[in-house]
Amino acid sequence: MERVTKLSKIIVITSGKGGVGKTTTSASIASGLSKLGHKTVVIDFDVGLRNLDLILNCERRVVYDFVNVINNEASLNQALIKDKYTENMSILPASQTRDKEALSKEGVERVLNELSETFEYIICDSPAGIEHGAMMALYYADEAVVVTNPEVSSVRDSDRILGILHSKSRRAEMGLDPVKEHLLLTRYNPERVQNGEMLSVQDVEEILAVPLLGVIPESKSVLTASNQGVPVIHDQQSDAGQAYADAVARLLGEDREHRFLDVQKKGFFQRVFGGKA
Amino acid sequence: MPQATADLFSSPCLQFKGSMVPLTTLELLYFEPDKFSEELREKVKQAPNLFHNLPIVVGLEKLAEAHSPLDFSLIQTLCEQEGIRLIGVRTDAPEQTSAAQTAGLAVFQPSRGTRNAEAETPVQEPAPSAATETGRDEAQPQRVANRVITTPVRSGQQVYAPGGDLIVLAPVSAGAEILADGNIHVYAPLRGRALAGVQGNASARIFCQSLEAELVSVAGQYKISEDLQGEHWKQAAQICLDGEKLTIKAM
Ligand SMILES: Nc1ncnc2c1ncn2[C@@H]1O[C@H](COP(=O)(O)OP(=O)(O)O)[C@@H](O)[C@H]1O
Ligand SMILES: [Mg+2]
Numbered sequence: 125m126e127r128v129t130k131l132s133k134i135i136v137i138t139s140g141k142g143g144v145g146k147t148t149t150s151a152s153i154a155s156g157l158s159k160l161g162h163k164t165v166v167i168d169f170d171v172g173l174r175n176l177d178l179i180l181n182c183e184r185r186v187v188y189d190f191v192n193v194i195n196n197e198a199s200l201n202q203a204l205i206k207d208k209y210t211e212n213m214s215i216l217p218a219s220q221t222r223d224k225e226a227l228s229k230e231g232v233e234r235v236l237n238e239l240s241e242t243f244e245y246i247i248c249d250s251p252a253g254i255e256h257g258a259m260m261a262l263y264y265a266d267e268a269v270v271v272t273n274p275e276v277s278s279v280r281d282s283d284r285i286l287g288i289l290h291s292k293s294r295r296a297e298m299g300l301d302p303v304k305e306h307l308l309l310t311r312y313n314p315e316r317v318q319n320g321e322m323l324s325v326q327d328v329e330e331i332l333a334v335p336l337l338g339v340i341p342e343s344k345s346v347l348t349a350s351n352q353g354v355p356v357i358h359d360q361q362s363d364a365g366q367a368y369a370d371a372v373a374r375l376l377g378e379d380r381e382h383r384f385l386d387v388q389k390k391g392f393f394q395r396v397f398g399g400k401a
Numbered sequence: 402m403p404q405a406t407a408d409l410f411s412s413p414c415l416q417f418k419g420s421m422v423p424l425t426t427l428e429l430l431y432f433e434p435d436k437f438s439e440e441l442r443e444k445v446k447q448a449p450n451l452f453h454n455l456p457i458v459v460g461l462e463k464l465a466e467a468h469s470p471l472d473f474s475l476i477q478t479l480c481e482q483e484g485i486r487l488i489g490v491r492t493d494a495p496e497q498t499s500a501a502q503t504a505g506l507a508v509f510q511p512s513r514g515t516r517n518a519e520a521e522t523p524v525q526e527p528a529p530s531a532a533t534e535t536g537r538d539e540a541q542p543q544r545v546a547n548r549v550i551t552t553p554v555r556s557g558q559q560v561y562a563p564g565g566d567l568i569v570l571a572p573v574s575a576g577a578e579i580l581a582d583g584n585i586h587v588y589a590p591l592r593g594r595a596l597a598g599v600q601g602n603a604s605a606r607i608f609c610q611s612l613e614a615e616l617v618s619v620a621g622q623y624k625i626s627e628d629l630q631g632e633h634w635k636q637a638a639q640i641c642l643d644g645e646k647l648t649i650k651a652m
Binding site for chain 1: 556577
């Protein structure tokens with residue numbers, strides 16, 4: 125089945141490894157794109173372990189989910205949830221009760237086709253691993269944001285996912301232009317990099333050889349935001365929120381300098397009172 | 402429209418495809434059970450990950466007593482004790498062939514490359530072209546089947562250039578494996594495993610811009626990362642066989 129309109133872009137947020145910040149990133153990138161006026165939907169592919177709806181604070185509004193739509197038990201309109209904070213944004217939640225095999229290739233394709241008639245950006249939040257759920261999340265992607273933490277095992281898993289994007293995605297199988305790859309380094313802690321406890325941006329860039337979309341610092345604001353159910357990109361006072369806004373701008377083609385890469389010199393008040401930015 | 406499952410069941414469930422599967426060969430010079438076990442254990446200890454469940458073929462081209470049939474069941478058991486899976490024997494001697502078949506092993510014909518190598522003087526002429534060295538079939542025109550890869554070879558991927566050279570213009574990641582019957586060139590960091598001359602071409606070489614490999618091997622002689630640390634580590638290097646010994650030189 126060929127997609128009817130090809131105006132929409134499918135972007136997978138993937139990593140191989142779990143707990144690196146895929147869901148956090150999916151929520152913020154989707155919110156960032158829609159804040160800039162782009163009609164965006166974010167899909168939770170983590171069937172059985174949904175938490176995108178928690179980060180977006182819409183878990184109590186979930187009636188039907190992605191699997192229901194695939195099984196024709198509900199229409200897309202019944203399953204899509206409108207985001208609380210941004211216009212132009214919808215969420216397609218994952219099922220908590222099924223297993224990942226419920227995502228059939230044909231079913232996913234049909235849903236993506238239908239979504240691409242309405243939405244400009246389709247963000248796919250991938251589960252961890254390289255099993256069926258992760259494969260389905262990346263298979264139809266036009267672009268991929270590979271979320272990586274600055275440590276060896278995460279970098280190795282990202283490398284693996286990049287190999288899979290290059291050989292097993294729909295674009296690879298059909299001999300189309302390759303999936304456009306972006307590296308997003310998250311949970312970056314310049315102090316620990318300086319102490320040699322973590323890989324530096326340069327180390328990771330050199331190993332993965334993929335253009336850098338952004339560096340998101342390790343930040344308390346992420347946890348605060350997720351506890352409140354507000355994607356951190358809405359907190360433009362925070363370093364992580366600003367870094368995500370930069371990443372979204374770069375995704376849209378803007379050239380922005382990378383920030384938050386160096387150890388912050390403590391200001392007078394921080395030195396005196398020991399507070400943290 | 403992707404095929405529905407029902408349609409799938411009405412089509413055949415298998416098909417045959419020609420392919421070249423690289424296999425590690427254990428060359429047997431003579432067979433003495435205790436010594437065999439001891440030497441094998443020693444080798445495995447050097448690179449346990451490499452050998453774990455490794456399928457291998459025993460090559461008999463250099464066997465001293467070529468015509469007295471070997472006890473392949475015993476060899477198989479001794480290999481199993483070290484976690485290695487003996488799957489076949491490479492020979493064209495009729496006595497060995499029937500002994501191998503009795504033991505339930507597959508029998509492979511010696512490749513032209515290995516027989517040539519044996520017929521030649523031990524000191525090889527300076528690298529003849531890979532195509533003539535590894536030509537597998539006389540009926541085939543001598544066309545070099547080189548393979549050029551322009552994108553990174555990532556962890557978990559394997560790239561093989563049968564019958565020719567492999568040229569990689571991008572990094573080879575840790576956890577990736579590249580193989581060639583001929584030479585291997587990597588114009589970027591080599592961080593994974595590189596095996597040149599996998600059909601036994603002893604004059605094959607590996608060239609790389611930055612040697613950071615997990616393993617390098619030429620015609621079955623290998624070195625692992627630990628043995629590569631030193632003056633050539635992270636430098637441009639070439640790896641080739643000097644007699645039976647794998648040597649690394651600056652480039
Ligand atoms: N930049 C960051 N700073 C601090 N904590 C973060 C950051 N990004 C993610 N986290 C935390 O890491 C954990 C895993 O994040 P999540 O987005 O769920 O990862 P994944 O979807 O890859 O499993 C969460 O507790 C989240 O709050
Ligand atoms: Mg997640």
